Structures are given as structure tokens and as C-alpha cells.
Amino acid sequence: xxxxxxxxxxxxxxxxxxxxxxxxxxxxxxxxxxxxxxxxxxxxxxxxxxxxxxxxxxxxxxxxxxxxxxxxxxxxxxxxxxxxxxxxxxxxxxxxxxxxxxxxxxxxxxxxxxxxxxxxxxxxxxxxxxxxxxxxxxxxxxxxxxxxx
Amino acid sequence: xxxxxxxxxxxxxxxxxxxxxxxxxxxxxxxxxxxxxxxxxxxxxxxxxxxxxxxxxxxxxxxxxxxxxxxxxxx
Numbered sequence: 001x002x003x004x005x006x007x008x009x010x011x012x013x014x015x016x017x018x019x020x021x022x023x024x025x026x027x028x029x030x031x032x033x034x035x036x037x038x039x040x041x042x043x044x045x046x047x048x049x050x051x052x053x054x055x056x057x058x059x060x061x062x063x064x065x066x067x068x069x070x071x072x073x074x075x076x077x078x079x080x081x082x083x084x085x086x087x088x089x090x091x092x093x094x095x096x097x098x099x100x101x102x103x104x105x106x107x108x109x110x111x112x113x114x115x116x117x118x119x120x121x122x123x124x125x126x127x128x129x130x131x132x133x134x135x136x137x138x139x140x141x142x143x144x145x146x147x148x149x
Numbered sequence: 150x151x152x153x154x155x156x157x158x159x160x161x162x163x164x165x166x167x168x169x170x171x172x173x174x175x176x177x178x179x180x181x182x183x184x185x186x187x188x189x190x191x192x193x194x195x196x197x198x199x200x201x202x203x204x205x206x207x208x209x210x211x212x213x214x215x216x217x218x219x220x221x222x223x224x
Contacts, residue, residue: 132223
């Protein structure tokens with residue numbers, strides 16, 4: 001992963017594995033200017049819909065070119081606003097089953113406040129501004145478009 | 150001709166996620182889709198031309214990419 005690449009790879013096919021998350025953390029052990037990490041993981045929840053059907057997964061799609069540009073701008077804003085050493089964002093495309101991870105935001109800084117606040121800031125902006133849509137898959141096979149939230 | 154991209158529920162309503170047709174502006178794109186697929190009228194969406202968000206009617210030229218995007222629901 002090249003840190004300074006203009007548009008970082010964000011989208012991954014299927015769920016983000018706990019192993020990938022652990023590896024991401026491990027890669028930072030050599031960066032001795034870091035004193036704090038903050039992580040957010042979004043996990044697919046087994047919501048019960050109005051018809052009593054339970055969500056078994058979410059299928060994600062994106063307008064990838066535009067979403068990548070939007071994410072680039074959000075990253076730039078976060079780097080300008082907070083004193084960060086590192087920032088990583090990954091979002092799933094395609095099917096992610098209940099209990100699996102679909103969004104991973106990882107910030108690192110010298111002191112905890114920047115990492116914590118930047119992580120929260122990123123998650124809020126990603127949810128509001130990035131061109132991604134989720135379709136909930138129910139037990140019966142029916143689908144429901146996920147509401148923004 | 151312009152390249153029209155549909156996402157989320159809008160692609161489902163239209164039965165496909167990509168159309169290519171003649172349109173002089175973004176209003177013409179929306180009008181055509183709402184005529185061909187009346188269910189489109191029930192849902193709000195944002196528009197982008199060549200990946201830039203627009204508000205209000207925007208003139209189009211040959212080869213422009215118009216995206217119709219329902220509210221985002223990632224994460």
C-alpha cells in the first residue's frame with residue numbers, strides 16, 4: 001500500500017476479514033511516531049423488517065469513479081483538519097453477510113485525540129457523501145433498499 | 150448521445166443500469182426516464198454530470214455521462 005498515492009484503493013470485493021484488519025494494524029508497528037490508533041468497523045446487522053423477515057446480508061454497489069473522488073476529497077479534508085500520521089478506508093462491494101464487516105476506517109496519530117476525532121469525522125462523512133448503495137437481502141430472498149442512516 | 154447511469158433502486162425500476170440516448174439537457178434525461186418508467190416519479194435522486202454534482206437543469210453535450218443517484222446508503 002503506497003501511502004502517498006493520489007487515489008487509494010478503497011473498494012474490496014465481499015466482506016473485510018478480521019485477518020485483514022489485524023494485518024493493517026500490524027503494518028504500523030514500524031511507524032514509531034504513532035502513539036494512538038482508532039478504528040471503526042461497520043458490521044451487517046440482522047435487522048427484522050416490518051414483514052418479520054430478518055436481514056441475512058447486504059449487497060453493496062457503488063458509482064466507483066465518483067465515489068473514489070469523493071473519498072479522496074474527504075481524506076484530504078481530514079488530513080487538513082487533524083494531525084494524522086495515517087488514514088485507511090475500506091468499503092465492501094457485493095454481498096456481505098450478517099455479522100461480517102463492510103466498512104473499515106482506521107486512523108493513526110501521535111496522540112489519541114486526533115485519531116479518535118478523525119475516525120468519527122470520516123465515518124460520518126462517508127455515510128453521508130459517498131456514492132454507495134446497499135440492498136438488504138432477507139431470509140425469503142426478497143430485497144429491500146437500505147435506508148440512509 | 151449521452152451515457153445515462155442509474156444506481157440502486159433506480160436501476161431496479163428501469164431494469165438496467167445504463168442507457169444511451171439523445172438528450173439536450175438533464176431535464177430531458179429525467180423526463181424521458183419518468184415517461185418510460187413512471188415509478189421513477191416516486192423517488193428522489195441527485196444528479197451528476199461527468200461525476201460532478203449538479204443542481205438545476207444542465208445542458209449536455211455529446212458523450213456526457215449523467216448519473217441518477219438515490220440517497221446514499223453505504224457503510
